[in-house]
Amino acid sequence: MSTLKTLNGNQTIAEAVRQIDPDVLAAYPITPSTAIVETIAKFKADGLITGEFVCPESEHSAMSVCIGSASAGGRVMTATASQGLALMWEMLYIAAGLRLPIIAAIVNRSLSAPINIHGDHSDTMGARDAGWIQIYSENCQEAYDNFIQAFRIAEHLDVRTPTLVGLDGFIISHSMEVIQVEDDQIVKEFVGEYQPVYPLLDTSRKFTVGPIDFTDYYFEHKRNQIEGIENAPPVIEQVGKEFGEKFGRAYGFFEEYRMDDAETCIVVMSSAAGTCKDAIDELREEGKRIGLLKPRVFRPFPDKKIAEALKNMNAVAVLDRCSSPGAFGAPLFTEIRNALYDYDQRPKVVNYVYGLGGRDIRVEHFKEVAEELDKIAGTGKVEKIYSYVNLRE
C-alpha cells in the first residue's frame, strides 16, 4: 500500500533500497551519506534485505567491489559523497567502460580543501565526463522517485550505463519531509527482474572481461560505450512516464515552473529550485514575467529540449552550485549557453555560482538575480557574464 511517511533524504534512499533489495550493496561511510550505509547495514542485520552487504575499507574498493559484483551478474548499488566519490574517480570510468549498470546514491557535498561537509555539486560535476548518467533531486520525494527509476534506466539493455542520483547534502539528506512511499511489491514489479549480460558466474561460458586495447580498438570501444548513454533519452522519458502512470508523479528531463509567458528565466538544479519557486511566486505577484527551469537529468544533457524551452527568453541566469576554476563559466552554464548557440534568436545568458560549501541561498538572492535579468532584458547588455551569489568579496 502507498503510505505517507516522514523521512529524511538518506532514509528515503534506504527505504527504496529495502524495497528493491539489490543483490550486492557495497558502500563506505562519509558525511552526509553515512546514514544510508548504516541503515542498509541495519536492514541486513534485521533480515529485511536478502542481498549481500559488503563494507569495504575505502570507496575505491567499494566501487571495485561493485564492478566485480556487477560483472558477476546481478543488481548492484553504492552510496557516497564528496571525497568518497573523488576517491572512486578512477573506478567510475571503469564501471562505465565495462557497461555495468551500477546505481549510486550521491549525497552532494563540497570537495576539500578547505574541508567542508556541506552541500554543493562539486563532487558529481567533477565526475561529469566519467560516462555515468546523472539525475538530480529537488527534495526527498524526488530522491526516492529518481532512485527507483535509476535502476530501470541503467539496466535497460540499450543503455547499460551506470547511473547516479544526486541529492543535496544536509539540505535534503538530513531534512525531514512527508513523502509518499509506494507499496513494496509494486516498487519491486516496477523495477523488474535483473537481466544479466555476459555474467561471469555463468560458468558454462568463458569470458575475458576488461582486456587491453591498443590504438586499433580503443577508440571504437569508447564509441560503443558512448552509444549506451546516447540511447538513454527515450528510456529516461519512457520510465518517467510509466512512473507517472503507476504512482501519479511523472518525470521528464527538467521541470518548467511558471514558464508559460515568461520573458526571463532562472535555471537551477536540486534543492535550491524549491527556494527559487517561492521567489518566482513572489516576483509573479509583483507582475514580473519570470519562470524557473530545473534540470533533472544532467547526463545525458538534454541540449535540444532545454534550448527549445529557453530560446524565446530575453535573458537567462544559470546558477551553478559548483565552480570550474579557469573555465568560461561553470558546468551547467557552459552546457546551456552552448546548446543555444545554433539558434538565431537566443537569450542573453549569464552565470552565477552559488552555495559552495553549503552557503545558503534564499528568496532575496533569487530576487537579486531576477533584478539583474530585468536589467539585461531591458538594455540588451550584459555587464558581467560570471558572478557569485551571497558571497562576501
Place this chain on the structure above:
Amino acid sequence: MAKLKDLAKMEDRLVAGHGMCLGCGIPLIFKVVLRATEDPLIIANATGCLEVCTTIFPRTAWNVTWIHSAFENAASTIAGVEAMYKALKRKGKIPKDKTIKFLGTAGDGGTYDIGLQALSGTMERGHDIVYLCYDNNAYANTGGQRSSATPLGASASTSPAGTQSPGKLQWRKDLTKILAAHNVPYVAQACPSRWQDLYNKAKKAFEIEGPAFLNVLCLCPTEWKYEESKGIELAKIAVDSCVWPLYEVENGKYKVNYKPKEKKPILEWIKPQGRFRHLFKEENAWVLEEFQKKVDEEWEELNRLASL
C-alpha cells in the same frame, strides 16, 4: 601426491599465444596453480605483465573466466564477484550444490604497494577467495621500477645504482608475514622451482574455506638480467640460500616446508643477476654483508616461529 603426468593431461587454463618474455616465471606459476582445482574458476587480475601479455584485444590466452578492472584492486574486484556468488546462491539463482572458486592475482607492485589496502580489507572481511601474488621484485610491466619487494641493493629504474648509490637502499617488505598477521586460515610462500610444493599449497588454498594468500617468487629474466635458460636453477638457489624460504601458516601455525641441507651463501643468488652487478664494487661490500645478515636473521626467526 600429484603426478606430473596426470597434471599434464589436464586442460590448460592459461594457453599458449601469450606475449610474456622468453623464460618468464609467470606462466610457470600459473600452469601449476590453475591445475590445483578442477572446479569452475573465476580470476580477477590486476594491471601488470600477466594482464597485459595475455589479453591484447581481440585475442585472449585465458581458457577460464577472467576479469581485469584496474591496478590496485584485484582483491576488491574478486571480493565483489564472490559477494555476488553468495547473494545469488542465497536467492536460489545459483544451485546450492554448485561450487565456483575465485582467484585474485597481481604482481608485487599490485600487492605489496598500491593494492595492499584492498588486499588487507578483503582478507579481513573473510571472502572465500584465493589471492596469489607473483613477486618478480619489480614493476616489470612498466620497465622495472622499484617496489617494496625489490631487494636491497638491486638496481631498479627508480632506485638505480650510481656513483653515489648502491641501488635500492631498503630491505624488502615481508608481505607474507603481514598477511599472516591477518589471521586468515591459510598463508603460504612458494617457488616454481619446487612445483610439487607450489601445487600442494595452491590446492590447500582453494580447498580451505575463507581467504587464502599465496606469495610466489616469480622469475623475471628481463628485469633481473640473467640468462633465460638458467631460471629454474636460479629459483632453486633462492630457496636453498633462504632468500625465499618455503613456508606456510595454517590457522596461525607456522611450518617450514623445506630446509636446505646446506644453506647456500647469498652470493650464489646475487652473482648471476645483472641487477646486482654493481654490488661487487669495493664501496658496496657493506650491502652484500647486510644482505647476508638479514637473510640469516629472517631464516632464524622463521624457524623460531615454526618451533612454537
